[in-house]
Amino acid sequence: MNLVAAQIVNGLAIGMLYAVMALGLSIIKGLLNVPNFAHGALFAVGAYVCYTLSTIGAPFAVALIGAFSGAALLGFLIERFGIANLTGGSYLLQVLFLFGTALVIEQILVLIYGTTGVSLVPPAMLGGAMDLGFMFLPRYLVFCALVGAFSIVAVWLLIEKTRIGSSIRAGIERREMVQCLGIDIGTLLTLGFALGAGMAGLAGGIALPLLGANATSGNDMMAIAFVVLVLGGLGSLYGAVAAGILIGVAQSLTTLVAPSASTLLIYVIMTVVLLIGPKGLFGER
Amino acid sequence: MNKNLLALAAVVLLAVVAPMVIPISIANEIIVIAIFAMATNLVIGVAGLYSFGQAMFFGAGAYLTGYSLTAGGLSLVPSILIAIAGAAALAGIVGAVIIRRSGFYFMMLTFAFNQMAFYVVLVWSGVTGGEDGMAGIKRAPVGGLDLNDRSVFYAFCAVLFVASYVILRQIKKSPLGLVLEAAKENPRRMASLGYSVHGAQLAAFMISGAFAGLAGSLYVLLYRFVPIDSISWIMSGNVVFMVVIGGMSSMVGPIMGAAVFVWLQGLFSLLWAQWALLFGLFIIFVVFTLRGGLIELFKRVARIRRAGEAHHG
Amino acid sequence: MAEPVTVLEAIELTKRFGKNTVVDGVSLKFPEGRLHAILGPNGAGKTTLFNLLTKDYPVDGGEILLRGERVTRLRPHQISRRGVGRSYQITSVLRELTFFENVWLASYRADHAGAPGLWRDFRAHWATAEKTRQVLAELGLEPFTDRKAADVSYGDQRLLEIAVTLATRPEILLLDEPTSGLSQRESERVKQLILSIKGKFTIIMIEHKMNVVMDISDDVTVMNRGKVIASGSPAQISTDAAVRSAYFGL
Ligand SMILES: Nc1ncnc2c1ncn2[C@@H]1O[C@H](COP(=O)(O)OP(=O)(O)OP(=O)(O)O)[C@@H](O)[C@H]1O
Ligand SMILES: [Mg+2]
Numbered sequence: 001m002n003l004v005a006a007q008i009v010n011g012l013a014i015g016m017l018y019a020v021m022a023l024g025l026s027i028i029k030g031l032l033n034v035p036n037f038a039h040g041a042l043f044a045v046g047a048y049v050c051y052t053l054s055t056i057g058a059p060f061a062v063a064l065i066g067a068f069s070g071a072a073l074l075g076f077l078i079e080r081f082g083i084a085n086l087t088g089g090s091y092l093l094q095v096l097f098l099f100g101t102a103l104v105i106e107q108i109l110v111l112i113y114g115t116t117g118v119s120l121v122p123p124a125m126l127g128g129a130m131d132l133g134f135m136f137l138p139r140y141l142v143f144c145a146l147v148g149a150f151s152i153v154a155v156w157l158l159i160e161k162t163r164i165g166s167s168i169r170a171g172i173e174r175r176e177m178v179q180c181l182g183i184d185i186g187t188l189l190t191l192g193f194a195l196g197a198g199m200a201g202l203a204g205g206i207a208l209p210l211l212g213a214n215a216t217s218g219n220d221m222m223a224i225a226f227v228v229l230v231l232g233g234l235g236s237l238y239g240a241v242a243a244g245i246l247i248g249v250a251q252s253l254t255t256l257v258a259p260s261a262s263t264l265l266i267y268v269i270m271t272v273v274l275l276i277g278p279k280g281l282f283g284e285r
Numbered sequence: 286m287n288k289n290l291l292a293l294a295a296v297v298l299l300a301v302v303a304p305m306v307i308p309i310s311i312a313n314e315i316i317v318i319a320i321f322a323m324a325t326n327l328v329i330g331v332a333g334l335y336s337f338g339q340a341m342f343f344g345a346g347a348y349l350t351g352y353s354l355t356a357g358g359l360s361l362v363p364s365i366l367i368a369i370a371g372a373a374a375l376a377g378i379v380g381a382v383i384i385r386r387s388g389f390y391f392m393m394l395t396f397a398f399n400q401m402a403f404y405v406v407l408v409w410s411g412v413t414g415g416e417d418g419m420a421g422i423k424r425a426p427v428g429g430l431d432l433n434d435r436s437v438f439y440a441f442c443a444v445l446f447v448a449s450y451v452i453l454r455q456i457k458k459s460p461l462g463l464v465l466e467a468a469k470e471n472p473r474r475m476a477s478l479g480y481s482v483h484g485a486q487l488a489a490f491m492i493s494g495a496f497a498g499l500a501g502s503l504y505v506l507l508y509r510f511v512p513i514d515s516i517s518w519i520m521s522g523n524v525v526f527m528v529v530i531g532g533m534s535s536m537v538g539p540i541m542g543a544a545v546f547v548w549l550q551g552l553f554s555l556l557w558a559q560w561a562l563l564f565g566l567f568i569i570f571v572v573f574t575l576r577g578g579l580i581e582l583f584k585r586v587a588r589i590r591r592a593g594e595a596h597h598g
Numbered sequence: 599m600a601e602p603v604t605v606l607e608a609i610e611l612t613k614r615f616g617k618n619t620v621v622d623g624v625s626l627k628f629p630e631g632r633l634h635a636i637l638g639p640n641g642a643g644k645t646t647l648f649n650l651l652t653k654d655y656p657v658d659g660g661e662i663l664l665r666g667e668r669v670t671r672l673r674p675h676q677i678s679r680r681g682v683g684r685s686y687q688i689t690s691v692l693r694e695l696t697f698f699e700n701v702w703l704a705s706y707r708a709d710h711a712g713a714p715g716l717w718r719d720f721r722a723h724w725a726t727a728e729k730t731r732q733v734l735a736e737l738g739l740e741p742f743t744d745r746k747a748a749d750v751s752y753g754d755q756r757l758l759e760i761a762v763t764l765a766t767r768p769e770i771l772l773l774d775e776p777t778s779g780l781s782q783r784e785s786e787r788v789k790q791l792i793l794s795i796k797g798k799f800t801i802i803m804i805e806h807k808m809n810v811v812m813d814i815s816d817d818v819t820v821m822n823r824g825k826v827i828a829s830g831s832p833a834q835i836s837t838d839a840a841v842r843s844a845y846f847g848l
Contacts, residue, residue: 029389033388034389035337035392035393035396037337037396082569085573086572086573091335092329092335092525092529093572095525096522096526096529096568096572097569097572097573099522099526099568100526100565100566100567100568100569100572101565101569102565103519103522103561103562103564103568104562104565104569107559107561110559111559219518220404223396223397223400223401226393226394226397229393230390230393230394230397260408263404263408264401264405267397267398267401270397274382274383274386275382455716455717455718455719458719458720459714459716459717459718459719459720460706460710460714460716460718460720460723461714461715461716462716462720463695463699463703463714463720464714466694466695467692467699467703470692470693470694470695471690471692473654473674474686475675475703476654476673476674476675476678477675477678477683477684478675478678478703478704478707478766479675479678479679479707479708479766480703481675481713482675484713485713488716
């Protein structure tokens with residue numbers, strides 16, 4: 001029983017990571033309609049920025065902000081100087097560009113940090129476990145779930161309650177509206193991409209004390225985020241959040257019975273959903 | 286008709302001349318990877334299905350051949366046939382699940398399934414060798430041919446390469462090819478004419494998978510080793526890159542794309558251990574410069590020359 | 599005289615987009631061999647009705663019977679294979695292909711029941727190529743045989759649209775505003791064409807141009823706001839009060 005509860009908490013924490021990743025992808029998909037194949041690399045960037053800032057003594061909160069900002073800045077550059085200049089040609093070129101960018105980012109990370117990978121002990125305040133009487137709850141998992149939830153809410157507030165957010169939303173839902181509102185669509189796309197990229201970086205930062213990081217560890221995350229996005233249904237921005245959490249918990253619970261099957265389970269769920277429901281779990285389209 | 290023969294002659298000539306002008310091992314890798322690139326062009330260029338999971342089928346062919354030859358104790362030809370059939374079957378299963386998704390979803394799903402295949406190989410290390418790959422593969426003789434001889438093995442691959450070219454080109458020009466081209470533009474109209482668009486696309490996906498499996502199988506025989514990279518998503522991205530730089534309008538384009546890829550990979554890896562970084566930069570560079578692929582570049586040059594001649598004449 | 603056989607029948611067909619019920623319980627019978635016109639103001643749901651009959655859109659309610667067989671759950675290509683051909687209001691020829699290739703695809707499908715062949719060059723399917731040339735000739739389109747559809751005038755694209763539909767050799771022909779966007783002369787040409795094939799097919803035609811409808815159709819149905827408001831002969835319809843108010847604004 002305690003084990004199950006522990007796995008549910010673990011699943012919530014991991015699920016939040018998936019949700020943060022997938023929400024970032026979802027924003028980028030909504031605005032630019034490209035699958036961001038650099039999302040995994042941006043996740044890794046976030047993890048390494050977080051690692052570097054922590055090792056030079058920055059507080060963990062600052063390291064996380066750095067993870068977000070570093071990836072967001074990269075995302076800004078990728079959109080402004082890359083994708084934005086590839087709009088006339090084939091759709092494939094944009095996708096290939098993202099693929100090439102992912103390779104470059106990963107290789108630069110290898111160049112700087114080597115291939116062995118790094119890990120980070122969570123700060124003392126977040127280390128250890130809380131005794132709930134019936135179970136021990138690792139503090140960092142709680143933190144992970146909270147930060148994930150917090151950042152999702154922040155994005156929600158940004159999109160629903162601010163001017164720039166409402167134009168992002170308009171950009172996703174009806175492109176032609178944006179021009180009428182007199183907003184420069186180019187700027188909007190760049191900012192949207194940066195925001196999505198930043199979320200990948202943030203997920204990387206949060207995940208570091210939990211999973212460690214190496215240059216290519218983002219790719220598994222990216223694949224899972226893709227699955228989450230498909231499951232959530234691409235019609236809605238927030239379907240991804242629910243699907244992410246669901247997947248995290250399901251995966252975590254599977255670990256109890258068949259640890260090595262837990263990742264496979266994600267794909268099994270995806271296949272089943274694809275076969276029975278053409279719209280994903282929460283999608284409108 | 287003439288054009289067909291001419292292209293065929295060029296492809297045969299390429300296969301014959303290549304080992305004389307470049308190291309035979311590189312020529313061999315080029316023709317093997319070219320099969321993979323042509324197979325991929327059938328889904329990407331002809332059918333317009335942007336698959337980012339082609340390495341799944343290449344890798345399936347590679348591992349099936351590796352396993353059949355080592356633990357399976359089979360001889361060479363059955364091992365290759367198993368690779369082809371297995372990869373086609375895998376494509377059939379994956380395709381049946383995802384073929385109804387288009388564009389963005391299709392790309393993500395092919396990638397996700399590719400990653401799943403990678404994960405299975407990684408975890409199932411008792412059979413696949415996990416991260417270390419699968420070694421100890423021998424090329425058993427086929428009907429008295431000693432395939433351990435480099436030239437004989439090259440000739441063996443070259444025959445399969447030319448055959449693959451002919452078959453894939455025929456398919457591109459066949460009714461199925463035209464149906465796929467048309468469905469790429471307007472699937473709804475094709476359905477209203479009475480074509481099962483998903484059926485045609487699934488067929489293309491499976492055929493592509495079969496040839497990708499053949500390529501993977503030959504790749505393993507070439508290096509006597511199955512690297513786990515053969516099933517990684519990087520391989521999927523690379524082959525899309527080959528098709529795009531080569532140009533998708535014919536099956537010759539992907540051959541050129543494969544040649545450029547293999548040659549550059551060799552060159553970069555001589556220059557620097559971190560060659561993948563150079564390669565990534567090269568992809569970015571190419572995306573910005575050669576927007577229509579090499580074929581388009583040649584056509585553009587030809588057009589400029591023709592315009593020049595017209596001007597003078 | 600015996601009742602003509604009903605080849606296609608809609609029973610209480612309904613389609614909703616969000617909160618809008620765009621086709622609202624439409625029941626219609628189409629007897630064999632007749633030319634049935636469907637009239638109605640913009641947005642009446644005529645095209646949507648076609649999209650339901652051909653299953654381009656899923657049906658939200660009601661049934662479709664094709665020669666008595668319930669086909670409500672079939673896919674568009676299965677409907678087509680049962681002898682229903684259609685043209686689209688928005689020209690949907692394959693713009694990147696030539697006239698020959700466009701019509702060839704339709705003829706080939708009529709010639710081959712199974713999956714498309716994957717070996718012989720499509721041009722080397724001689725019998726199909728021959729039939730393709732025939733259809734192009736019948737519609738006076740031979741001069742365009744090797745032209746890309748994107749490169750010709752709108753009027754010629756409309757004719758190609760009809761040629762493609764005819765080349766599937768359907769028994770039931772659904773034409774969605776075949777003369778829309780055409781000049782007076784081009785419309786006349788299409789009208790003559792339809793007259794010349796009338797009787798050979800069961801034709802259901804959406805049409806705005808009154809003169810076209812009144813001259814050539816046998817039966818007329820008028821739709822408004824997703825519902826059938828009148829059905830009858832052209833003469834009856836032109837004097838129907840409900841129709842006059844809804845459609846002519848009188
Ligand atoms: N795919 C769709 N999604 C949402 N609404 C639709 C869709 N297709 C049609 N509609 C709506 O359904 C209504 C009927 O459209 P329909 O095209 O059937 O009209 P119509 O009678 O063919 O008109 P017209 O004479 O202009 O061609 C319109 O209000 C239209 O906006
Ligand atoms: Mg209409």
